[in-house]
Amino acid sequence: MSRLVRKGLAAAAPVALALAGGVLALPGGASAAPLDYKPVTDQRLANPEPENWLQYRGNYQGWGYTPLDQITAKNVTRLVPAWSLSTGVSEGHQAPPIVNNGVMFVSTPQAQVLAINARTGEVLWRYQKELPPELSQLHPTNRGVGLYGDSVFVTTTDACVIALGATTGKVKWEKCVAPWKDGYYMTLSPLVAKGKVVVGVSGGEYGIRGFITALNAETGDEAWKTYTVAGPGDPAADTWKGDSWKVGGGSVWIQGSYDPATNLAYYGTGNGGPWTPDARPGDNLYTSSVVALDLDSGAIKGHHQYHWNDAWDWDEVSAPILIDIERGGRTIPAAIHAGRNGYLWTLERTKEGPLTFVEGKPFVYQNVFASLDPKTGRPTYNQEKIPGINRRAAFCPGLWGGKDWPPEAYNPKTGLFYIPSNDNLCSELAGTQAGLRKPGELYIGIPIDEVLNSLRLRDGVDKSKPFAIGAIQAWDPKTGKRVWTHDFQDTAMWGPLLTTGSGLIFAGGTSDRKFRAFDGTTGKMVWETRLNSGVTGVPSSYMIDGVQYIAVQAGWGVDADRMLNGLNAVLPEERRVSVAPQGGVIWVFRVMGEEATAQ
Amino acid sequence: MDQRGKRAGGVDRRSVVAGAVACCATGRAAWAGPEDALPQKGDRLVLGDGAQAGQAVTLASLAEEGTLVEAVAVDPAGIKRDGSRFSKIILVRVAPGDIAEEIRPHTVEGVVALSGVCTHQGCTISGWNHEDRKLSCFCHHSEFLPAEGGRVAKGPARKRLPVLPLARGEGGALMVAGSFTSKPGPGTA
Numbered sequence: 001m002s003r004l005v006r007k008g009l010a011a012a013a014p015v016a017l018a019l020a021g022g023v024l025a026l027p028g029g030a031s032a033a034p035l036d037y038k039p040v041t042d043q044r045l046a047n048p049e050p051e052n053w054l055q056y057r058g059n060y061q062g063w064g065y066t067p068l069d070q071i072t073a074k075n076v077t078r079l080v081p082a083w084s085l086s087t088g089v090s091e092g093h094q095a096p097p098i099v100n101n102g103v104m105f106v107s108t109p110q111a112q113v114l115a116i117n118a119r120t121g122e123v124l125w126r127y128q129k130e131l132p133p134e135l136s137q138l139h140p141t142n143r144g145v146g147l148y149g150d151s152v153f154v155t156t157t158d159a160c161v162i163a164l165g166a167t168t169g170k171v172k173w174e175k176c177v178a179p180w181k182d183g184y185y186m187t188l189s190p191l192v193a194k195g196k197v198v199v200g201v202s203g204g205e206y207g208i209r210g211f212i213t214a215l216n217a218e219t220g221d222e223a224w225k226t227y228t229v230a231g232p233g234d235p236a237a238d239t240w241k242g243d244s245w246k247v248g249g250g251s252v253w254i255q256g257s258y259d260p261a262t263n264l265a266y267y268g269t270g271n272g273g274p275w276t277p278d279a280r281p282g283d284n285l286y287t288s289s290v291v292a293l294d295l296d297s298g299a300i301k302g303h304h305q306y307h308w309n310d311a312w313d314w315d316e317v318s319a320p321i322l323i324d325i326e327r328g329g330r331t332i333p334a335a336i337h338a339g340r341n342g343y344l345w346t347l348e349r350t351k352e353g354p355l356t357f358v359e360g361k362p363f364v365y366q367n368v369f370a371s372l373d374p375k376t377g378r379p380t381y382n383q384e385k386i387p388g389i390n391r392r393a394a395f396c397p398g399l400w401g402g403k404d405w406p407p408e409a410y411n412p413k414t415g416l417f418y419i420p421s422n423d424n425l426c427s428e429l430a431g432t433q434a435g436l437r438k439p440g441e442l443y444i445g446i447p448i449d450e451v452l453n454s455l456r457l458r459d460g461v462d463k464s465k466p467f468a469i470g471a472i473q474a475w476d477p478k479t480g481k482r483v484w485t486h487d488f489q490d491t492a493m494w495g496p497l498l499t500t501g502s503g504l505i506f507a508g509g510t511s512d513r514k515f516r517a518f519d520g521t522t523g524k525m526v527w528e529t530r531l532n533s534g535v536t537g538v539p540s541s542y543m544i545d546g547v548q549y550i551a552v553q554a555g556w557g558v559d560a561d562r563m564l565n566g567l568n569a570v571l572p573e574e575r576r577v578s579v580a581p582q583g584g585v586i587w588v589f590r591v592m593g594e595e596a597t598a599q
Numbered sequence: 600m601d602q603r604g605k606r607a608g609g610v611d612r613r614s615v616v617a618g619a620v621a622c623c624a625t626g627r628a629a630w631a632g633p634e635d636a637l638p639q640k641g642d643r644l645v646l647g648d649g650a651q652a653g654q655a656v657t658l659a660s661l662a663e664e665g666t667l668v669e670a671v672a673v674d675p676a677g678i679k680r681d682g683s684r685f686s687k688i689i690l691v692r693v694a695p696g697d698i699a700e701e702i703r704p705h706t707v708e709g710v711v712a713l714s715g716v717c718t719h720q721g722c723t724i725s726g727w728n729h730e731d732r733k734l735s736c737f738c739h740h741s742e743f744l745p746a747e748g749g750r751v752a753k754g755p756a757r758k759r760l761p762v763l764p765l766a767r768g769e770g771g772a773l774m775v776a777g778s779f780t781s782k783p784g785p786g787t788a
Contacts, residue, residue: 091720133784134684136721138738440684441723448726448737558739561755565740582755 037167038101040147042194046260050501051543053099053551055255056144056189057407058540061322062257064409066541069501070548071591076504076517076527079589082549083121087112087584092141093555094405094496095189096538097586100147103166104542106553107142107189108584111156115169118551119544121588125169131158135180136440138205141558143254143405144189144538146197148217153197155186161199161215175220177201182439183208189255191265193295196223198265200252204273204315207434207443210250210287212267214298224298228252228269228286236285244280247437249273250287253405257319257335262351264292264301266322266335270315274445276431278388283308288316290337292353301353306339307379311386312368312395312427314340317405320347321417325477332358336477338408338419340401342366344475345377359480363473364402364423365458368395387429389445396458398427399451400492400563406509407538409497414520416474416483418505420493424461424469425563427454455566463571466490470510472497474523484523490575492567494560498539498550506550508535511564511577515539515552515587532585536560547590555584635682637783638672638763642680642775644688644712647671658771661692661710665729669715672775684723685783687715688763690773691727691734693746702748705764705780707773711745712763714783719756721785734760748780758786 038044040054048054050067057064071079087093091109097118098105104118111129116122137157146153151172152164158180163172177199178184183206191198196214204210210228215221228250230236240248251270258265269291272284285303288310292302306316320335325346335347335355343366346358357377362369368386369379387393402421409418434445444451461467470493474483488510495509504526505518515535517527537553561580568576644656647669656670670688672680680686695709702711715724717736724743726735733752734743741756743749749760761783766776 134721136684136716136723136738138720138722140720442725442737448735449728451737452726452735452740557755562740 036101037103037150039149040100042260045193052101053096053540053542054147055098055192056096056538060193060258060260062319062407063321063323064407064497064538065411065499067501068541068543068548070543071500071504071550072502073504073519073526075591075593078592079517079527079550080592082588082590084588085114085116085121085123085586087114087553087555087586089584090555090557090582092139092557092560093537093553093584094141094558095144095553096540097551097553097588098145098147099540099542099551102544104551105145105147105152106586107145107154108553108555109140109142109557111142111154113145113152113154113164113169115166116586118542118549118588127164127169127171129156129162131156132180137185139185139187139202139558141187143187146190146192148192148197151217153190153192153217155188155190155199157185157187159184159186159201161186161190161197161220163197163217163220173220175215177213178208182206183441188253191255191258192217193258193260196295198256198295200228200267202251202253202270204249204251204270205442205444206440207247207249207273207437208251209246209248210252210270212252212293212298214295226293226298226300228291230285239283239285241281247273247443248280248284248287251315253315253317254319254407256293257322258295259322259349262349263295264349264353265295266319267291267293268316268318268320268337270317271310271313274434274443275311275313276389276434276445277309277311277386279434279445281309284310288314288341290316290320290335290347290355292349292355294353302350302355304347304355304357304377306337306343306345307341311388312341313399314401316340318403318407321408321410322349323410323477327358327478334358334477336417338363338403338421340404341368342397342402343369344419346477346480361480363419363475363482364421365396366402387431389431389433392428392430394426394428394456396426397422398425398455400425400559404494404559406494406496406536409499409505411499411503411520413501414499414503415476415478416520417477418497418499418520419473419475420495420497420507420509421471421473422469422492423471424458424467425492426456426458428456429454453569455563455570457570466575469493469567472505472507472518472523474520486518486523486525490571491577492560492563494534494536494563496536496538498541500541506539506552508537508552508554509560510534511560511580513554513556515554531587533581533583534560550589551586553584553586556580556582632682633674633676633678634680636680637683637686637779638680638688638775639674640775640777642672642674643768644670644773644775645673645679647688656690656773658708658710658773661690665727667691667725667727667734670712684721685714685716687723688712689715689724689734691745693732697732697746699747702762705762705776707765707767710765710773712765712773713743713745713749714761714763714779716784717741717756718758718760718784718786719754724760
């Protein structure tokens with residue numbers, strides 16, 4: 001166990017962030033007892049202690065669930081800030097505060113990682129990579145760090161992975177997995193297991209060929225690399241024609257879920273590129289899919305394509321949540337995913353890898369799928385809803401889909417699956433020939449004005465009065481039925497979900513900058529507060545000295561802001577959110593009262 | 600402590616050069632080749648895209664209002680200044696009377712040249728709505744007004760697009776008459 005020295009470092013005093021023999025040195029800095037750093041092991045990641053939040057969604061299965069139950073529907077009204085910390089940067093702050101034994105690690109846009117005393121908010125160290133000056137950032141964000149041993153792993157928008165010493169913030173190694181000048185970048189948190197750091201690349205809008213790669217956690221050396229776009233030699237190569245696979249997209253936006261028992265990792269994949277489907281005839285495996293990878297070799301052991309030959313920019317961003325469900329009198333090891341295509345997918349996992357279709361149901365209005373094959377789940381399309389080269393079409397849900405990247409959650413106590421969704425929004429697009437690809441330049445085959453002006457309201461929506469767009473939905477995986485919906489009026493929902501052992505849900509995501517708690521059984525809102533900026537960060541929870549904390553980053557930006565631009569173009573002026581302030585702040589809440597005396 | 604990152608395996612030459620040009624709009628680092636330097640007075644402009652790429656940009660290239668032209672500066676020795684993204688140039692043509700007085704000397708018959716790199720997150724500017732006289736960026740939807748010297752019409756960008764002064768050369772060819780009016784690339788006002 002390493003010792004991590006904390007000193008009274010003022011968060012807003014960058015001058016104090018000077019190297020001095022590897023130890024935090026601040027004139028007059030009060031010393032305190034060193035924090036013990038507990039190395040992160042495979043066993044701990046597979047069975048995380050309730051008081052810690054060791055990875056993106058808390059556990060390998062992707063639940064977004066904390067067993068902690070001190071904060072309840074009764075006392076949540078006394079939830080107040082324990083501390084807060086400005087990150088010093090703007091843009092989309094999407095990463096969860098990751099907590100290990102009292103030490104919090106937070107990644108932010110602009111390749112920054114902060115280590116913080118999770119009880120007091122004192123900054124222990126700060127790392128920031130100097131990104132290439134000429135780098136263009138389509139998604140200036142980061143979705144969290146990975147922990148393993150005494151290391152902290154973070155990806156960067158110049159397509160590199162950096163290993164930092166957890167107690168020092170010093171760089172152990174750096175590995176760039178692809179050339180940023182060719183349009184590759186990364187925003188996802190690493191999946192760490194069995195000595196491997198597994199990441200994937202984005203860049204589908206620049207004509208890259210997506211892949212997932214595993215690096216040795218000790219050295220950064222590549223262990224394997226698996227393309228999400230099938231090329232020559234892959235059994236699915238014939239789902240691409242000509243050389244279209246070379247620029248086929250298939251971005252990997254989000255950390256995979258993982259089943260240690262089968263050693264299979266499950267990743268969602270992005271749409272094919274360019275966006276126009278007629279530029280790449282065929283099913284285009286493994287885009288808009290879930291792939292099951294053997295963690296040791298990277299071999300694709302199974303896949304399910306949610307929809308083929310995408311035409312709607314429907315990345316199937318999220319990894320599925322892994323749970324066992326009861327269906328038809330038997331237990332099904334399920335992989336459940338709320339798709340950007342607006343369908344809630346239930347698949348059955350197998351030990352060997354293949355995934356079988358169980359059920360697909362729309363959770364928002366969807367007018368593209370004409371039917372689903374009852375055996376395979378393969379959709380047929382309404383032809384008039386397919387945009388293409390010189391072909392205009394309107395479709396629902398729109399470009400950002402029924403659910404974009406913000407992760408769903410599963411609560412084993414309520415037994416419910418929660419979805420942050422967006423409804424009543426559609427898009428209209430017409431494409432052109434993408435032309436010659438230029439490395440690092442946009443390559444989508446859709447004129448920019450088309451994209452910027454693509455948002456439409458669903459036919460029949462009366463915009464003269466407030467109408468529902470964003471929502472949190474609760475579904476029962478056992479029955480495949482929706483249990484409740486909590487709608488938000490005139491605002492989209494970009495809030496990742498956290499659910500707790502006391503049956504609460506925490507989420508931000510609306511353009512009014514509010515962070516809220518809901519009763520997970522009924523959907524009733526039980527607490528809300530307005531923060532400095534809109535909340536698109538993944539909330540997490542942890543406990544120190546008997547006190548439960550809720551932590552989240554506020555910091556509006558990226559796609560939430562893009563969609564707000566679109567909404568402002570269609571909403572009446574008096575109902576627009578014309579100012580959506582940016583600027584990152586880490587917020588940590590606790591209940592004031594007798595529970596707090598444990599400190 | 601502040602652990603400013605360093606690239607593994609050392610710093611490649613292009614990164615050094617990029618850093619150099621990023622800090623000095625007018626100059627070129629001693630170790631950089633002309634291809635890495637930003638456009639300079641005396642350079643000529645050639646078309647950077649399309650079937651006629653490499654041909655001289657002339658007033659005729661922008662005869663029709665509503666066209667956005669991507670251009671590359673070429674130094675007197677014939678070397679293209681395309682080593683840095685910050686050398687990207689876009690040209691649009693607007694009614695001369697609409698051009699703000701302070702930038703009018705930098706324009707030729709309504710043609711305005713600007714940096715082609717968004718000042719927000721460095722994406723390439725490629726949208727031009729001639730009706731609204733606005734340039735737009737796909738990445739985060741910032742908008743700029745070329746006739747007003749690249750002023751921000753809508754954020755998230757906060758810094759105007761730098762203008763590249765133009766002069767008329769022989770046969771209506773467009774020439775570079777000076778350095779960008781400010782540092783190209785991301786930044787704040």
